[in-house]
Amino acid sequence: MVGGADNGAVSVWDVLVGQAPVVEALAAATAAGVNEAGGLVAARTAMTHSWLFTGPTGAGRTTAARAFAAALNCESIPPGCGECAGCHTVLTDTAADLRTVRPEGLSLGVKDVRELVRDAASAPTSGRWRILLLEDADRLTDQAANALLKALEEPAQRSVFLLCAPSVDDVLPTIRSRCRVVALRLPRPSDVADALARAGVEDAAARLAAAASQGDLDRARLLATDEAARARRAEVLRIPTRLRRTGDCLGAAADLVNAANADADAANTIRDEVETEALKTALGVGATSAGSTAKRARAVKPGAKGRAMTVRGAAGALKELEKTQKSRGRRTVLDSLDRALVDLAGWYRDVLVLQLGAPVDAIHPDHHELAGQLARVSTPEQTLRRLEAVLACRRRLADNPGLVPLLTVEALTLALRAG
Ligand SMILES: [Zn+2]
Incomplete structure (x- = not known):
């Protein structure tokens, strides 16, 4: 069997909840990869240099990619022990042969990808494979995607690209x-509840969090352990019954x-x-207090031509x-709003289930009376x-990150009131 939860042993695959077919495919590819790196090329067909992990938010596509990366450079047999130096350094993102690119803002530019591609060209230093892990490949700009494509077309012998995206349609067909493709699905609520229970969450709380998270394991963990997250969800689920007048709609959106x-x-x-202060120190701009750092850097009066160049350079960097930072902040806002909208959609789905008398479980059983x-x-x-x-x-x-969130959400709450 793959994994080893039943006999108490640990493996990197244990974190993949409800993904048995994926674990099986990745374990087979890992074994082939170990043989290939060792000079046994018989199983070459099972190991590939470019992988695309797909699945909805919460299915664990990045977790799966990282587990695979650990197994590829694991020192044990069967690979994927989760405990050797090869596994440990990959799982903690400290492996010399692993480069992870994680877009923090709304897009992933060509500069990050060029560094990744440069890394991919050199041989691994200690592990079997040099692994390039690209989270959120759906955020690649066109220019970045083209830079990546060149590396995928001519892969270095010991390099593996692991790309992650919500679906195959989110990356260019030429990349796809x-x-x-490794397609992850959202785990069933029962699988999520079991995973939470194994982590020590009390049974009833585990089941409630598993249902409310709709299969998103990270969200389930948060709901099971974080009081503030539970309170936020309760606030969101109260919105539909708040919308009596136009003012209520605008208030709920705000x-x-x-x-x-x-x-x-x-x-x-x-x-x-911290980032801004570190950059200012590095540039020698000097520490200052609140306000726009770029503006301040521009405002410095240069004493000589050379100095003016330096100040302009510093202003540009800042x-x-x-x-x-603005892009990262905006992404956090949109991610947070999206979680609220997923809760809200689940709640209306519960209302519909009640109206139709459908024999399926509620997503938010603790708000059944309100529904x-x-x-x-x-x-x-x-x-x-x-x-x-x-x-x-x-x-x-999701499709128009430039929209003003408040206006968009106001349009929604007004539509919810009108029905
Ligand atoms: Zn290992």
Whole structure:
């Protein structure tokens, strides 16, 4: 058997919850990769230089890619022990032969990809394979995608690219056609609940978090362990019953966006400050307090021509950093809003299930009474329209990151009221 949870042994595959077919395929490819690196080329067909891990948010595509990376450079037999230096350094992102690129903002530019491609050209230093892990390959700019494509077309002998994206349609067809696709699915709530219970979460709480997360394991973990996350979800699920007047709709939208902004501040403020101060020290601009750092750098009066060049260079670097930080902040806001919209969609789905008397489990069983109230005073057609409105709002925000979130969410809450 693959893994080893049943006999108490640990393996890198254990973290892949409810993904048995994927684990089987990756373990087979790993074994082939070990043989290939050892000079046994019989199994070459099973090992490929480019992989594309797909699956919805929460299915664990990056987790799967990282487990595979660890197994490829594992020192044990069968590979993937999770404990040797090869596994450990990959799992903690400290392996010399692993480069991870994780776009923090809304897109992944050509500069990051060029570095990745340069790395891919050199032989591994200690492991069997040099591994290039690209999270969120769907955020590649066209220029970056083309730079990557060249490396995929002519792979170095001991290099493996592991790309991650929500679906195959999120990367260029030319990239997709070079990759072997590993399709992850959202685990069943029962698989998620079992995983939480194994991690020590009490049974009822594990089941509730598993249902409410709709298969997103990270979200389930958060809901099971974080009181603030549970409170946020409860706030979101109260929204449908708040929308009586136009003012209620605008208020609910403002609450949603403010909460998302607060999430972004909590996640990024300190990090932004540390980064800015570090860059200013490196550039010799000098520490200053609040306000726009790029503007301040530009405001410095140069005493000589050479000095003016330096100051302009520093201003440019600081401006670039501000741009990156702004993009990262915006992504955090959109991610947070998206989580709220997923909760809301699940809630309308529960209302619809009640109205139709469908024999399926609720996503938010702890808010069943509230869903029952709305189910009695509205029609299934109205509920379906509202569910569609939530999903359309998600798509709109995902496809147009330039939209003003507040206006988009206001349009949604007004549509939910109108039904
Ligand atoms: Zn190992």
